[in-house]
Amino acid sequence: MKQFAAFCGTAVAVLLVLFFCVTAVSAFAPAFSGDSGTAFGTSSSMGAASVATGSAVGSDESADAAVKVAASDTQKSDAFWRRIDKIKNILFFTIKQAFFSTVVALIIGLPAAFFVACRKFPGRRFLASLSSVSLCIPPLLIALGYVIFFGMNGVFNRTVMALTGAKEPPFTFLYSFAGIIIAHGFYNFPIIMRTVSDTWRNLPEDEYNAAVLSGASKFRIFRTVTLFQLAPSIAGGSVIVFLYSFFSFVIVLLFGQAGGSTMEVEVYQAAKNTLDFKYAGQLALTETTAASLFVVGYVLLGKKGRRTHAGVSSLPPVRVHGAAEYALLAVIGGAILLFLVLPLAAIVFTGAGELIKLFSQRSFSTALLNTVATSLGSASLCVVTAFFFACVARRADPYGKSVVFRIVPLLPMAVSSIVIGFGLTNVMRRFHIAGTPVMLVITQAALTWPLAFQQVRGAMERIPMTVTDVASLLSPSRLDVIFRVQLPQTRRALFSAFAFCAAISAGDSNLPLILGIPRFETLSLYTYRLAGAYRFAAACGSGTVLIISSMVLFAFSDKLAGRHGAETRMVRGFVRSFVRGGVRGADKARKVWRSKHMGR
Amino acid sequence: MKARLLTIFLLFSVISVVFAGGRRESAKKNASNEVVIYAHDSFASEWGAGPALCEAFEKKTGIKVNLISVGDAVQVLSNAILEKDAPVADILIGLDNNLYPKVKAADILEAYKPVDGDKVIDKTLLMEDGWLLVPYDWSSFAMIFDSESGIEAPACLEDLTKDIYRKKIILMDPRTSTPGLGFAAWTLAVYGKDGIADYWRSLKANILTMASGWSTGYGLFTEGEAPLVISYTTSPAYHVAYGEGDKFKALEFTDGHTYQTEGAGLMKNAPNKDNAKKFLDFLISAEAQEIVPETQWMYPANNSVELPESFKAVSAVPAKVLTVDMDELDKAVEIILAVLAE
Numbered sequence: 054m055k056q057f058a059a060f061c062g063t064a065v066a067v068l069l070v071l072f073f074c075v076t077a078v079s080a081f082a083p084a085f086s087g088d089s090g091t092a093f094g095t096s097s098s099m100g101a102a103s104v105a106t107g108s109a110v111g112s113d114e115s116a117d118a119a120v121k122v123a124a125s126d127t128q129k130s131d132a133f134w135r136r137i138d139k140i141k142n143i144l145f146f147t148i149k150q151a152f153f154s155t156v157v158a159l160i161i162g163l164p165a166a167f168f169v170a171c172r173k174f175p176g177r178r179f180l181a182s183l184s185s186v187s188l189c190i191p192p193l194l195i196a197l198g199y200v201i202f203f204g205m206n207g208v209f210n211r212t213v214m215a216l217t218g219a220k221e222p223p224f225t226f227l228y229s230f231a232g233i234i235i236a237h238g239f240y241n242f243p244i245i246m247r248t249v250s251d252t253w254r255n256l257p258e259d260e261y262n263a264a265v266l267s268g269a270s271k272f273r274i275f276r277t278v279t280l281f282q283l284a285p286s287i288a289g290g291s292v293i294v295f296l297y298s299f300f301s302f303v304i305v306l307l308f309g310q311a312g313g314s315t316m317e318v319e320v321y322q323a324a325k326n327t328l329d330f331k332y333a334g335q336l337a338l339t340e341t342t343a344a345s346l347f348v349v350g351y352v353l354l355g356k357k358g359r360r361t362h363a364g365v366s367s368l369p370p371v372r373v374h375g376a377a378e379y380a381l382l383a384v385i386g387g388a389i390l391l392f393l394v395l396p397l398a399a400i401v402f403t404g405a406g407e408l409i410k411l412f413s414q415r416s417f418s419t420a421l422l423n424t425v426a427t428s429l430g431s432a433s434l435c436v437v438t439a440f441f442f443a444c445v446a447r448r449a450d451p452y453g454k455s456v457v458f459r460i461v462p463l464l465p466m467a468v469s470s471i472v473i474g475f476g477l478t479n480v481m482r483r484f485h486i487a488g489t490p491v492m493l494v495i496t497q498a499a500l501t502w503p504l505a506f507q508q509v510r511g512a513m514e515r516i517p518m519t520v521t522d523v524a525s526l527l528s529p530s531r532l533d534v535i536f537r538v539q540l541p542q543t544r545r546a547l548f549s550a551f552a553f554c555a556a557i558s559a560g561d562s563n564l565p566l567i568l569g570i571p572r573f574e575t576l577s578l579y580t581y582r583l584a585g586a587y588r589f590a591a592a593c594g595s596g597t598v599l600i601i602s603s604m605v606l607f608a609f610s611d612k613l614a615g616r617h618g619a620e621t622r623m624v625r626g627f628v629r630s631f632v633r634g635g636v637r638g639a640d641k642a643r644k645v646w647r648s649k650h651m652g653r
Numbered sequence: 654m655k656a657r658l659l660t661i662f663l664l665f666s667v668i669s670v671v672f673a674g675g676r677r678e679s680a681k682k683n684a685s686n687e688v689v690i691y692a693h694d695s696f697a698s699e700w701g702a703g704p705a706l707c708e709a710f711e712k713k714t715g716i717k718v719n720l721i722s723v724g725d726a727v728q729v730l731s732n733a734i735l736e737k738d739a740p741v742a743d744i745l746i747g748l749d750n751n752l753y754p755k756v757k758a759a760d761i762l763e764a765y766k767p768v769d770g771d772k773v774i775d776k777t778l779l780m781e782d783g784w785l786l787v788p789y790d791w792s793s794f795a796m797i798f799d800s801e802s803g804i805e806a807p808a809c810l811e812d813l814t815k816d817i818y819r820k821k822i823i824l825m826d827p828r829t830s831t832p833g834l835g836f837a838a839w840t841l842a843v844y845g846k847d848g849i850a851d852y853w854r855s856l857k858a859n860i861l862t863m864a865s866g867w868s869t870g871y872g873l874f875t876e877g878e879a880p881l882v883i884s885y886t887t888s889p890a891y892h893v894a895y896g897e898g899d900k901f902k903a904l905e906f907t908d909g910h911t912y913q914t915e916g917a918g919l920m921k922n923a924p925n926k927d928n929a930k931k932f933l934d935f936l937i938s939a940e941a942q943e944i945v946p947e948t949q950w951m952y953p954a955n956n957s958v959e960l961p962e963s964f965k966a967v968s969a970v971p972a973k974v975l976t977v978d979m980d981e982l983d984k985a986v987e988i989i990l991a992v993l994a995e
Contacts, residue, residue, distance in 0.1 A: 142994060205861070206877030220803060225820055228862045306865065314994075325724075326829050328731050482735055569732065572721060582694070582722070589876070 055532045065434060066441035073499040077468055079483075080476030081341070084334030136332070140339055147299060147315040148343075150233055154298035155291050157238025162245025162290065164385045169246060170253035174373045174382065184247035186393065187240055189607040191560035191577055193303045194596045195240045197584050198396030201403060201593070203227045208399055209391075236304050239392040241294040248290035249283055254370075256282050292351050293466075299344060300469045302563050303581070316340040317471050321567060324475040337472040345467040349460075401600065404593030411594045420579040421598070424559050427494050427575060432555035434498035436547050439505035443513045443543070444535055451518060458510075463503075470500055474567030488570040496568070497558045504557070505550035508614065512546030513539060549613035556606035560599060687717040688928040691729045693747035693831075695868050695949070697722035702948035703746075709944070710935050716928045725829040725866040726752065733920065734759050743929035746789075746917045751834045753780045754979050762786070762918035767934045773955045774937060778914050786916030787933050789942070790951035792885035793910040793971050794835045795903040796822075802880035809907045810843055813881070814855040822859050823870045823882040827986045830866045831913065834986070836883045839911045841985040842975040849985055853992040863993070885913070887967050891950045894963035909973030915951065 168174065169181050202208050203224060210222035217223075226232050256279065264274045302317040314322075316336055323333035373382060411417045446458050477496055481488060516539065524534045540547075562577035574582070576599055583592035690707075697703040697720050707718035723732050726747040733745050737759075748756050756762060766784040778788040796813070798806050804821070807813050813822060825833030844852045861879045864870035874882035886903040893899055917936055923929050935941050942955035946964060953960075 139994075204873075204876065204878055228820065322828060326727050326731055328734060478735070569723065569728075572719070588872070 055530075055536055059532055059535070062437050062441050066438040069434060069438050069495070069499050069502065072495060073473070076473050076476035076480060076496070076499070077341075078476070079479040080472045081334055081338045083330040083479065084338045086331070086334075136335070140336060143314065143316055143319050143336070144339060144343060147317075147340075150230065150237070150315065151295050151298035151301075153230075153234040154237030154241065154301075155295045157234055158242040158245050158294045159287070159291060161238065161385060161388060162242040163249060163287070164381055165242065165246040165389070166249035166253055168373070168382055168385070170250035171370050172373045172378070172382075173370050176386070180246075180386075180389070181250070183389070183393070184243045185604075185607050185611070186243045187297070189556060189560070189603045190240075190397065190600060191303075191562060191603070192240060192301065193560075193562045193577060193581055193584070194400060194600060195236055195396070196304045197580070197589075197592055197596055198400045199227060199232070199236050200584075201589060202396040202399045203232075209395075233301075233305060234298075235392060237294075237298040237301060239389070240304075241297055242389075242393075244293050244297075245287070245290040248286045248293075252283055252286040253279075288351075292347070296344060296347070296466050299347075300471075302469075302471060316343075317469055320469075320471050320475055324471075324478065325567060325569070330479065333475055337475060341468055341472060344469075348463050348467050397600070400593045401597050402593075403590055404595070404597035407590045407594030408597065411591065411598075416574070417579065417595065420574045420576050420595075423490065423573060424576040427490060427497070428555040428558040430491075430494040431497035431501065431558040432551045432553075434494065435502040435505040435554040436509075436551045438498065438502040439509045439550060440540070440543070440547060442502075442506050443509040444539060446510055447513050447521070447539070468500070470496075470561065470563040471567050473500060474564050477568065488568050488573075490570060490573050493564060493568055493570060493573070493575075496564055497561060498554075500564075501554050501557050505554050508550040508553065509543055509546050512543040516542045545613050549610045552606045552610035552613070556603045556610070559606070560603050686715075686928075687719050688744065688925050688932050689719045689721065689742045690744045690746055690932070691721050691723050691732060691742040692745075693726040693729050694722050694724060694866060696746050698868070700948070702945050705944045705948060706936070706941055709941065710932060713935065713940075714928075714931055716931065718932070726831045727829045730756060730759065733761050737761055738922075740920045740922050740924065743920055743923035743925045744917055744932060745920065746915075747831070748786055748916055748918055749831045749835070750780055750912075750914045750916075751831060751838050751977070751979075751982065753786065754982070756918065757781075757785065761921060763921045763923075765919045765930060765933055767930075767937050769934075770937065773939070773957055775954075775956055778954055780914070780916065786914075786918050787937060788914045788916045788954040789936050790945050790949050790954055791912060791914040792887045792951040793912045793974075794832065794839055794883065795886040795888075795905070795910060795971070797874065797882050797884045797888050798902050798904050799874075799877075799880040799900060800902050801900045804880060806902070806904055807881070807906075808904070810840060810852070811908075813859060814852070815859075818859045818881065820859065820861045821879050821881055822856075823861050823874050823879045824863050825867060825870045825883065826863045826865050827989060830864070830870070831915075832867045832870075832883050832885075833863070834982070835911060835913050837986050837989055838977040838982055839975070840989075841982060842911055842977045843908045846978075846981050846985060846988075850988050850992050853989050854995070857993060857995075885951060886910070886971065887946075887950050887952060887964065890946070890961075890963040890967050893966040894947055894961075899966055903968055905968060905971050909975045910971040911975045911977055913951075914954075915949075 165180060169177060200207065204210065204227060205222045205225065207227075210224055213219070213223055214221075226235065260278050260282070261274060264278050269277070299315075300317055301315060302321070305315045305318050306321070316339065320333050320336045320340065323329045323336060373379060446455075449455070450458050473496055477492060478488075481492075521534055521538060524538045525531065528534060528537070559575075560577055562575075562581045565573075565575050565578040566581065576595060580592050580595045580599060583589075583595060690703075692701075692703055695701050703720050703722075707720050710716065711718055721742070723729050726749065729745050729747050730752060733740065733742060736742070740761075745762070762785050764784045765787065767787055770784065770787070774788060776782065778791055780786055780788075796807065800806070802821075804817055807815070807818065812818075824836055827833040827837040840852055841849055862870075862873065864873060867884070870882055871884055871888075873879065874884075884903075886905075889899060889901050889903050892901050917933060919926070919929050919933060937955050939955055939958055942953040942958045945951065945953045946958075947961050
């Protein structure tokens with residue numbers, strides 16, 4: 054029985070990783086092959102070449118042969134450079150919007166972190182609870198909420214027009230660059246808020262006190278001491294926000310701005326609409342390379358001695374004081390209310406009346422059932438794989454020193470779901486397999502399991518070495534250690550990771566979109582289709598169901614994780630690996646913990 | 654405890670996989686008595702012609718229709734191309750005259766002339782006089798204008814570039830949507846391949862958004878996001894039929910208009926070819942075509958069908974019809990996209 058379970062778990066884990074590698078490779082492969090779209094790739098290059106050859110026909114052929122070849126060669130290299138230029142422009146636009154989105158997130162996130170960490174005020178708990186927004190509410194719903202709330206005829210514009218008597222909607226930012234970065238910025242600021250406030254709350258008192266004693270002003274202390282101490286977590290949070298915005302898909306797709314579009318949207322268009330696979334492959338390769346460079350570069354930079362301070366005595370939060378602080382709090386709070394809370398509330402408000410009608414529709418209940426099935430499936434695969442690799446990591450790297458095990462959890466951040474989906478469709482195309490729901494489950498799991506790994510590994514590390522050592526000495530089989538010690542000890546983390554992955558899977562609309570499985574609709578795809586057809590009320594209703602189920606799952610996940618202390622929390626663990634950036638065993642907190650519990 | 658937990662998780666994955674896979678199986682089983690149709694959203698959605706047509710067909714023949722909505726018209730085509738060697742669909746619906754060159758090049762369809770095809774369908778609707786696509790509806794492209802928006806109505810394409818229409822025009826992406834491609838073709842017909850870049854350059858600031866499909870764009874328009882949208886001369890009939898009055902007007906431009914014919918195609922190697930042929934026969938029959946005007950909001954292809962009351966609100970078919978140089982259209986779209994990305 055145990056052997057069988059262990060065998061199955063190993064098989065699942067290994068196959069999933071293999072699957073990931075194969076699909077990733079087949080996403081990039083078309084870039085190097087001559088497979089330039091089956092029927093209607095961008096005919097510009099081919100067309101131009103054939104025009105060049107065509108015009109030469111009829112004149113003296115032998116004399117023209119050389120000219121012809123030269124002409125088509127220049128045409129080809131022309132087309133090549135134009136292609137490079139195009140990709141460069143898209144990449145530039147993608148980086149530009151990601152950069153400014155991060156700036157917006159920082160502008161909101163830093164003051165918010167300050168208030169959450171250092172001040173007491175009514176609404177503090179609410180603000181802190183927003184920190185799960187970026188993970189638990191799918192971006193699709195943010196886009197939907199923004200159109201309902203900030204659209205030309207949205208709640209906000211109508212209210213302002215009614216109040217001021219203006220004839221023209223005063224706020225048109227939504228359909229522009231500003232719309233994208235504001236949506237991204239406010240959607241992702243909670244990541245910055247959470248990482249920075251976690252550090253801020255636990256800053257050691259000593260340096261601050263020393264500065265106060267030497268008579269430094271408050272601002273000077275902030276500038277020279279606090280900011281310096283916060284820098285790693287600010288950078289860590291920014292990297293995540295940057296990458297999330299870099300890979301943003303649904304928001305850009307739904308706002309459909311004339312002109313600028315991101316890498317992710319272009320890969321989708323090329324893979325799904327123009328069927329120019331070579332171009333899609335080139336884009337995917339460029340996108341993934343850029344993101345990987347960013348991640349690796351960050352990890353390498355981060356090696357230079359960064360530490361986190363945990364468990365050290367720190368300043369308790371005090372009341373908000375001074376007019377400046379009140380003003381800042383009002384501005385930040387108002388902005389968050391306006392750009393995040395109200396658009397989301399608008400969805401629930403619009404959708405609530407539609408719920409009963411929705412539940413009586415067969416297409417909706419099918420989509421709901423499909424979502425439950427896929428998210429349960431992919432979450433189970435994630436947890437099994439994560440547990441397997443956590444066991445491996447425990448054996449191979451018991452003290453958390455290996456860079457490999459630090460980098461692995463960051464992998465899904467460098468490869469986007471659109472790229473993986475494109476790779477999978479390539480594989481299916483080659484072997485004439487139609488898309489099936491199983492593939493959706495497997496692909497989602499292949500992208501999400503590292504998140505579960507992060508969590509399970511945290512729990513595994515808390516099992517004292519002595520316990521595992523004794524267990525392996527006393528039990529006849531190595532499997533006993535796994536099944537009688539490691540599995541029961543990490544049970545809570547496993548369930549927590551399970552709920553977490555299920556929620557991620559349920560909210561994901563990218564993979565169902567790009568895989569385009571016939572006769573199969575998940576709830577988020579259903580919502581996307583309704584939103585795309587501007588059946589707003591219905592889209593909001595189905596979106597409300599999605600929000601509520603995600604929130605319940607996350608709350609469940611958080612609660613389970615919470616009993617073990619905050620360290621298992623997903624976002625924090627995730628960010629910490631960024632903040633540490635591959636530092637070899639520099640985690641003071643863990644050492645302290647170990648020395649206490651293991652007498653080392 | 655022990656192994657139970659891992660077993661539970663494994664069981665979960667097995668169950669869900671079997672569950673998801675099993676449902677597919679059951680769909681496959683009665684393949685002999687069904688016909689599978691890929692259609693674009695505006696046909697397949699519950700407010701389009703699809704559901705009513707399929708129900709009538711099922712009642713009449715007892716053949717089960719599996720209507721699959723795959724997104725925009727271009728995605729209908731691209732999905733079919735991807736499955737070329739092992740087709741899932743028997744019929745593609747929503748391909749139009751502007752997409753026709755690509756349809757022909759893809760070589761995935763087989764010409765089929767439905768019973769009575771010659772009699773009920775005007776020859777002018779056929780593409781290249783052939784039956785590769787069976788026309789089922791048509792209309793002229795036109796800008797639809799909200800006459801209560803308080804701004805002046807444009808009278809030609811050139812007017813659309815005026816400053817008063819800043820951020821007031823909703824268009825669709827020519828790569829994904831047939832009206833989007835139709836508008837691109839319209840500008841190509843009026844300005845030619847040399848003038849098209851300049852036109853779009855001056856139009857750019859006035860475009861509120863390029864929606865991915867007609868449903869999205871027209872939905873934005875009816876939500877009041879902008880007073881101008883690209884659609885068809887027949888679109889106002891919809892608002893009349895739903896008692897929304899006649900504030901939305903189709904504008905006749907002095908440049909002349911291009912038109913769109915939407916057609917259905919029979920897949921080569923279609924798994925249920927006989928059923929598919931029956932469906933195409935049905936599609937152009939008077940019985941089915943009577944459903945078309947008030948669901949697709951286009952003229953029915955069958956010339957014997959009487960137009961419903963709501964179509965009285967539709968202005969006459971534009972006098973001046975423009976033709977488009979199809980060979981240039983692909984390049985024109987590239988030029989337009991390049992201009993927009995500038």
